[in-house]
Amino acid sequence: MNGLLLSLRRILVILTKELTQLRRDRTTFGMVVMIPLIQLMLFGYAINTNVRDIPVALVDQSNTALSQVLAQTVEATQVVRFTARYAEVSEAQAAISAGQVRAALIIPSDVSQRVARSASVSPRLESPPATDEQTSRPVAQWLVDGSDTMIAAAIKGLRAMPLAELLRRPANRMTPTFEVALFFNPESRTAINIVPGLVAVILTMTMVMFTSAAIVRESERGNMEMLINTPVRPLELMLGKIIPYIGIGLVQTAIILLLGHLVFAVPLDGSLGALAVTTLAFIGASLALGLVLSTIATSQLQAMQMTVFILLPSILLSGFMFPYEGMPVPAQYIAEILPATHFMRTIRAVVLRGAGLHEVAFDTLWLVGFMLVGLVVASLRFKKRLD
Amino acid sequence: MTEPVIEVRGLTRTFGDLTAVAALDLTVEPRTIYGFLGPNGSGKTTTVRMLTGLLTPSAGQVRVLGHELPRDAERLKRSIGYMTQKFSLYDDLTVVENLRFVSAVYGLGRRAARQRIEVLLATYALGPLRDRRAGQMSGGQRQRLALAAATVHEPPLLFLDEPTSAVDPQNRRDFWERLFDLVDAGATILVSTHYMDEAERCHRLAILKDGRKCADGAPAALMAAMGAHVVEVEGSDLRALKAQLAALPEVVSAAQLGSRLRVLVHERIPDPVAWLRAQPLNPMPTHLESVHPSLEDVFVTSTGDARA
Numbered sequence: 088m089n090g091l092l093l094s095l096r097r098i099l100v101i102l103t104k105e106l107t108q109l110r111r112d113r114t115t116f117g118m119v120v121m122i123p124l125i126q127l128m129l130f131g132y133a134i135n136t137n138v139r140d141i142p143v144a145l146v147d148q149s150n151t152a153l154s155q156v157l158a159q160t161v162e163a164t165q166v167v168r169f170t171a172r173y174a175e176v177s178e179a180q181a182a183i184s185a186g187q188v189r190a191a192l193i194i195p196s197d198v199s200q201r202v203a204r205s206a207s208v209s210p211r212l213e214s215p216p217a218t219d220e221q222t223s224r225p226v227a228q229w230l231v232d233g234s235d236t237m238i239a240a241a242i243k244g245l246r247a248m249p250l251a252e253l254l255r256r257p258a259n260r261m262t263p264t265f266e267v268a269l270f271f272n273p274e275s276r277t278a279i280n281i282v283p284g285l286v287a288v289i290l291t292m293t294m295v296m297f298t299s300a301a302i303v304r305e306s307e308r309g310n311m312e313m314l315i316n317t318p319v320r321p322l323e324l325m326l327g328k329i330i331p332y333i334g335i336g337l338v339q340t341a342i343i344l345l346l347g348h349l350v351f352a353v354p355l356d357g358s359l360g361a362l363a364v365t366t367l368a369f370i371g372a373s374l375a376l377g378l379v380l381s382t383i384a385t386s387q388l389q390a391m392q393m394t395v396f397i398l399l400p401s402i403l404l405s406g407f408m409f410p411y412e413g414m415p416v417p418a419q420y421i422a423e424i425l426p427a428t429h430f431m432r433t434i435r436a437v438v439l440r441g442a443g444l445h446e447v448a449f450d451t452l453w454l455v456g457f458m459l460v461g462l463v464v465a466s467l468r469f470k471k472r473l474d
Numbered sequence: 475m476t477e478p479v480i481e482v483r484g485l486t487r488t489f490g491d492l493t494a495v496a497a498l499d500l501t502v503e504p505r506t507i508y509g510f511l512g513p514n515g516s517g518k519t520t521t522v523r524m525l526t527g528l529l530t531p532s533a534g535q536v537r538v539l540g541h542e543l544p545r546d547a548e549r550l551k552r553s554i555g556y557m558t559q560k561f562s563l564y565d566d567l568t569v570v571e572n573l574r575f576v577s578a579v580y581g582l583g584r585r586a587a588r589q590r591i592e593v594l595l596a597t598y599a600l601g602p603l604r605d606r607r608a609g610q611m612s613g614g615q616r617q618r619l620a621l622a623a624a625t626v627h628e629p630p631l632l633f634l635d636e637p638t639s640a641v642d643p644q645n646r647r648d649f650w651e652r653l654f655d656l657v658d659a660g661a662t663i664l665v666s667t668h669y670m671d672e673a674e675r676c677h678r679l680a681i682l683k684d685g686r687k688c689a690d691g692a693p694a695a696l697m698a699a700m701g702a703h704v705v706e707v708e709g710s711d712l713r714a715l716k717a718q719l720a721a722l723p724e725v726v727s728a729a730q731l732g733s734r735l736r737v738l739v740h741e742r743i744p745d746p747v748a749w750l751r752a753q754p755l756n757p758m759p760t761h762l763e764s765v766h767p768s769l770e771d772v773f774v775t776s777t778g779d780a781r782a
Contacts, residue, residue, distance in 0.1 A: 093581045100578035104567065111566050313562035313623075316526060317579045318551050471548070473528045 094323055101319070101327025105301075109331060115297070123289050123339045124346070130285055131351050134408075135277050138241040142170040144179045144191040149198040157194060157202075157227065157250075164248065166241050167192075176230075183232050190231040190242050201226045202250065226250065271354075271439050279354070282347035283438040284407040286340050286366070287430045291373055291401045292394070294336055298377025299390040301328045302469070307387060312473070321469040325462060329374040336370035337363075344438065357437035361444040365437060368454035369430035375461025376426065382468040401427035429453050477540070479504050479631055479662040480525060485534035487520050487685075494520040495685045498534070502664060502678075504630075505657055509676030510666035511773065517685035518666035519559060522635050525664070526556050539631055552580070555624035559635040561616050565609030569600050569619055572608055573626060580627040587626075594622040598652065614645035621652065625661075632656065634665040638672060650675050670769045681776050689776040697767045702726050702775045703746040704768075707735040708761040718755055727774050738771055 109115060147154050162169060171188055173179045179191035195201070201224055233239040272279040302324075305311040314324065344362075347353040376397065384390040402408065404422040411422060411431075422428040429450040436442035444451070480502035487495045495517040502508045510518045523529040525538055527547025536543040541550040563572045573594060577587035595601045598618040608616060617637060624632060634653075638646045650672070653663055665676065673679055673693065680690040689696055709715050716735055719728040726738040739746035747762045 096581070097579055100575055104564070104571070104575050107571060108564065108566050308565070309558065309560045309562045310564060311562075312528070312558045312560075313556070313576075314579075315528065316551060316554070316556040317576070318548070318581065319579055471528075472530060472544075473523060 094320065097319055097323045098327045098330070101324060102330050105328055105331045119293070119335050119339065120342065122293055123285075123342045126289055127282065127285055127343050127346055128350075130281055131278050131347065134281050136237065137275065137277065138237055139165050140168045141166060141189050141238055141241060142187075143167045143242075144171040144173055144182050144188040145169045146173050146176055146179045146191055146193045148196045149194050151199060153202060154194045154198050157198065158192070160250070161192060161245065161248070164245065166245060179230060183230060186232075188232075189235070189238050190229055193228040193230065195227065198226060276351075278347070278351040279439065280435070281407075282343065282351055282353040283434045284405075284431055285347075286343050286434055287369070287405065287427045288398075288402055288407055289339060289343060290336055290366075290370060290430075291427045292398050293339060294332060294370055294373035295377040295380065295397055296391065296394045297332050297335070298329055298374045299380035299384060299394050300387045302378065302381035303384050303387050303390045306385075315471040315473075321466040321471065322462070325378055325465055325469070329371075329378060332374055333367065333370050336373075337366065340366050353438070355438060356441035358441075358443065361437045361442070361447065362434070364444055365430065365433040365447055365451045365454070368451045368458065369426055369433075371458035372426040372430075372454040372461065375458045375465065378465035379461050379468070382465050397425070401425050404428065405431045407431055426454055426457055476504050478502055479539060480508075480664065481535075481537040482525070483535045485521070485524060485536060486532045487517075487524060487529060488532045493685055495524070495531075498685075498687055500680065500687075500690075502662060504662050505660060506677040507653060507657055507663045507665060507675070509673045509679045510664070510682055511668065511670075511673040511679055511769075512666075512682030513668055515684075516682040518682060519635055520685075521682075522556075522633050522664065522666055526554060526633055527551065552627065553629050553631060555627070555629040555632045557620050557624040557632070557634045557637055559639070561608070561620060563608050563616075563620060563623055566607060568605050568607050569595070569611075570604045572619065573623060576623045577626045582627065590626060590628075594626065597655075598622045613640035614642060614649075617641050617645070617649065618652075621649070625656065630661055632661055632663045634663060636666055636668070638667070638669070646672070670773065674769050681773055683777040689772065693769055693772075696772045696776075697769065700767050700772050700775050701741050702738040702767070702771070703741060703743070704765050704771050705737045705739060705746050705750060706731075706763045706765050707737055707750070707759045708733065709735075709759040710757045715755060715757065715759065719753075722753065724749070729774075736771070738775055 145158055147158065158169065161167060167190070169192075171179075171182055173182065173191070176191075176193055179188075179193070182188050183191060204224070229242055229245070231239050231242050269275065302311075305314060344353070344355060348355050377394075380390055380393045380397070384393055400421065404414065404418060405411070405425055405427040406422070407427070411419065411428065414422065433442075433447040433450045433454075436447050478501045480500060482498060482500040485495055485498040485500070486493070498517075498521060500508075510521065512518050520529065524531050524536065524543070527538075527543050527550055530544045538550055539553050541547075543550065564575070567575065570591060573591045574587060577590060582590060595604055598621060600615070600618060600622060603611060603615060603619075606615075608619060611619065617640065621634075621637070624634075638649055641649065653665070657663060665672075667673055676693065678691065679693050679696060681688045681696075691699070707715065707719075712730055712733070712735055716728045716730060719725050719735065719737055724740045724743055726740055728735055728737045730736075737746075737750070739749065743749045747764050750759070750762055
């Protein structure tokens with residue numbers, strides 16, 4: 088009993104010392120607030136999967152009033168913007184290769200006949216279906232730099248563009264095959280998905296970074312030789328070092344979610360309790376991961392490099408940028424190891440879909456388990472000896 | 475007779491191919507200051523680290539304060555204080571914050587800690603500096619703080635690894651006064667150094683070189699039993715004279731001290747002054763005088779290290 092009390096007091100004194108040092112380290116203290124602020128503003132605005140205003144070239148071989156109207160109609164979609172005009176297809180291809188434009192629209196010289204035929208096969212006019220080569224020919228052709236799949240998909244989206252306006256006819260009311268009801272983000276705004284994800288990314292970055300440097304810093308500055316000569320136990324040292332950062336993690340989460348709510352109108356639908364529990368579990372897991380790195384690294388620079396090594400897959404594989412389900416199975420296994428993947432699911436579920444704690448129980452428990460394993464591994468790896 | 479505080483038999487530590495400490499035997503009696511004298515790389519720090527349980531010995535038996543090492547290293551930690559060679563307290567904490575941290579880590583209660591810290595601030599003249607950050611203090615001040623921190627829990631045994639390497643002579647004298655106060659209060663101190671004057675203050679001394687103990691005993695006894703005579707030689711071309719003297723097999727070493735040469739002559743020569751006069755030296759020395767040996771002479775003879 089007395090031993091436990093002494094143990095708690097040692098944890099408390101390490102914690103107090105850590106907080107005092109943190110308060111005096113202006114740079115780190117500033118990073119606690121500035122990292123989430125800047126990254127939220129930057130990514131909230133910058134990351135946008137709705138592609139607009141792609142620079143493209145126009146090769147108008149027909150040069151008629153109709154071809155001009157066609158070009159205007161295409162530009163009116165706002166998906167593309169004509170930044171160059173060429174007479175020859177070869178020039179347009181060269182411009183694509185040079186990266187000046189991402190695609191080129193080739194309007195053939197017989198565009199008028201093609202439009203007329205295409206109009207004649209429109210279902211409203213009840214003509215015979217377009218079966219033979221003559222009637223099924225498209226109006227014009229896109230040459231696309233397909234290396235960027237996002238841009239390719241945006242231009243592919245123009246394939247079935249209605250041409251009613253071109254023919255001065257009322258819009259062709261197509262009956263879609265499926266009716267789609269978009270839940271949770273009806274306007275398809277990217278920020279809604281990005282902001283809660285940013286909590287996971289920023290917490291991974293700051294939590295792992297701060298703690299991975301924590302133990303190494305003591306060694307680098309020579310304090311460790313004094314510490315290991317005292318009765319401090321490894322687990323006490325680990326706990327005393329990470330507890331202050333739990334508070335910091337919660338502050339950062341609050342900054343991101345509140346600003347996200349105010350600036351980007353990201354809903355905060357879930358219960359605060361569920362949010363707190365799952366966030367704490369993730370903070371704990373990240374801190375434990377940082378501590379493990381801290382016992383491996385021999386300098387703060389190495390600790391930083393290891394943080395980046397964890398951070399990159401946490402951004403790319405966790406489902407922050409690309410849907411987890413779209414990744415090949417081996418990549419999914421790797422993603423499954425990262426705490427960020429589990430937290431990405433839980434925080435989006437809680438914040439956007441209003442999920443309760445029982446619905447995110449598996450991922451939350453997984454994070455708690457990760458934290459416990461990490462703490463034990465770090466404590467075992469930490470030796471109170473110099474050899 | 476009380477039990478020795480430190481008893482070491484055949485202590486050895488290797489790092490790969492390098493033998494840092496080889497078959498060291500030591501006995502440190504209570505209430506003494508025991509010195510390790512040796513050049514850099516002679517195994518002083520490695521030995522201290524093994525005696526505090528920080529390093530596992532490759533071979534040998536270590537008993538410190540009745541604890542078998544390395545097995546009982548954790549239990550030993552409460553009863554020893556360790557002042558590291560490099561300042562190891564927190565630069566960004568103040569004097570009082572550092573002392574408070576260390577006292578809490580050693581499990582002192584809040585009130586006991588407060589009282590103890592006031593005593594330490596007074597003893598080590600740190601009162602006016604209590605709210606100064608350690609990183610902004612001078613070498614002497616930091617060293618006093620380090621000693622205060624190492625003695626917060628009033629350990630019966632104190633290890634000091636080159637404690638005065640960044641300290642001016644006045645501060646060094648004061649520092650040693652504090653060490654004798656601690657011994658007077660019942661502590662045993664093991665101190666490593668490469669300063670002769672510091673080594674001379676120790677009750678007992680072990681001279682280390684390349685991880686081996688070359689000699690040990692009280693400084694006065696070591697000087698008496700040195701095994702060589704010391705002759706101071708004056709003459710015109712001292713550099714040439716020194717080269718000729720150093721070539722003689724009976725001369726252990728010859729070193730220049732300003733306008734004199736300090737020559738160590740092997741003890742098998744009964745009258746070194748007469749013997750030196752009889753040598754065919756060119757130019758002949760103008761003045762020869764037999765003098766008392768210093769600790770440096772002991773060091774040079776026992777390590778066989780004619781460095782000059």
